[in-house]
Amino acid sequence: SQQxxxxxxxxxxxxxxxxxxxxxxxxxxxxxxxxxxxSGRGLVHLILIRSNEREKHxxxxxxxxxxxxxSSSLLITASRAADTASYFCATDGKQTSYGKLTFGxxxxxxxxx
Amino acid sequence: DTAVSQTPKYLVTQMGxxxxxxxxxxxxxxxxxxxxxxxKKFLKIMFSYNNKELIINETVPxxxxxxxxxxxxxxxxxxxxxxxxxxxxxxxxxxxxxxxxFGEGSRLTVL
Numbered sequence: 225s226q227q228x229x230x231x232x233x234x235x236x237x238x239x240x241x242x243x244x245x246x247x248x249x250x251x252x253x254x255x256x257x258x259x260x261x262x263s264g265r266g267l268v269h270l271i272l273i274r275s276n277e278r279e280k281h282x283x284x285x286x287x288x289x290x291x292x293x294x295s296s297s298l299l300i301t302a303s304r305a306a307d308t309a310s311y312f313c314a315t316d317g318k319q320t321s322y323g324k325l326t327f328g329x330x331x332x333x334x335x336x337x
Numbered sequence: 338d339t340a341v342s343q344t345p346k347y348l349v350t351q352m353g354x355x356x357x358x359x360x361x362x363x364x365x366x367x368x369x370x371x372x373x374x375x376x377k378k379f380l381k382i383m384f385s386y387n388n389k390e391l392i393i394n395e396t397v398p399x400x401x402x403x404x405x406x407x408x409x410x411x412x413x414x415x416x417x418x419x420x421x422x423x424x425x426x427x428x429x430x431x432x433x434x435x436x437x438x439f440g441e442g443s444r445l446t447v448l
Contacts (some may be wrong), residue, residue, distance in 0.1 A: 255435060266341075266427060266439035267380075311379060316435060324393055325437060327372075327380040 230313060237250045243300040245331040247313030248293075254316040256289055257325065258298050261310045268296075270311075305337045340400045343428050350418060351448055358443045360428030365401050366438070368392075369411040370433035371403060373424045374391040374442070380427070386411055418447045 231246045244291045247256070255274045259267040273280045273296065274309040280287045301309055310332050314325040341362045350356055357374065362369065369384040370393075384403040385393035400416045411428060428440040 257436060259437075261378075262440075266441045267429075267437070269432075269436040269438070272434065272436055312380065314437075324382055324385065326382070330378050 229266050230311070230328045230331045232331060233329070234334070236334045236336065237303060239303060239305055241303055241335075242306070243333055243335070245298045245311050245313075245333070247296045247298070248327055249313075249315045249317075249328075250294065251294075251315075252318040253291070254318055256287075256296050257277050257314045257316070258285075258287060258296075259312045259314060259327075261312065261330070263309070267312065300333075302332075303335045305335050307333060308335045309333060339440075341428055341430055341438050341440040343426075343443045345443060347444050347446075349446045350447065352418055352420060354397050355414070355416045356418060358426055358428075358445075360411045360413070360440060361436075362409055362425055362428075362430045364430055364432070364438060366430035366432060367408065368409070368429070369405065370429045370437070371411065371413050372427040372429060372439075374427060375424050383426075384411075385414075395414065415445075418445075420447050423447045 229248050232235045253275050257272045258270045261267045271282050271287050273287050284301045289296045310330040312327050314327045343360050356431045368387045370385045374380045374382050383397050386405045389405045400413045405411045423446050425444045427442050429437040
């Protein structure tokens, strides 16, 4: 079964607004990662947060992790049109095979100029 | 230099044909993967190799056969293609802190 599930499935905002995407997962994890995929391109790694971390920042990105609720959120502040993409969370589960990342179905973010 | 490169980028073929997708990486990573992304953008792992050795083999039809001739290459051969094989196939490598580096994808269309 799918490990990570993103919410919402699609998000449409204006440039300058903040975008928040959520991810829920089912089993214990070693770490959780967020990726971006522009249309027709490969996935690009954004940020990794380990199970013993609660919050991590990278530029305009802020990721939180709540292992008690098995959920994570990705916040993009001051969004830009160039942030338009699909965003995926991926979990490295403790019980899964070596190095296996399980991806959610993604959130499609559209930022209008 | 592209870190993870896949060829071909697009592949259109008839049902029943056999095709291969090649992947090469210049990052020096030990672990490489094949992922399949369907029309709903769901990404599913297919195979993983660590230093030329198969370590993950998900429930994939045996028409799919990966091959790693060396640490920098992981190819995917598909026999007797079916309509349901139409998807985007991504090669990826695992970095030293656990993140994945993806290629640009190979879009396979089976007619």
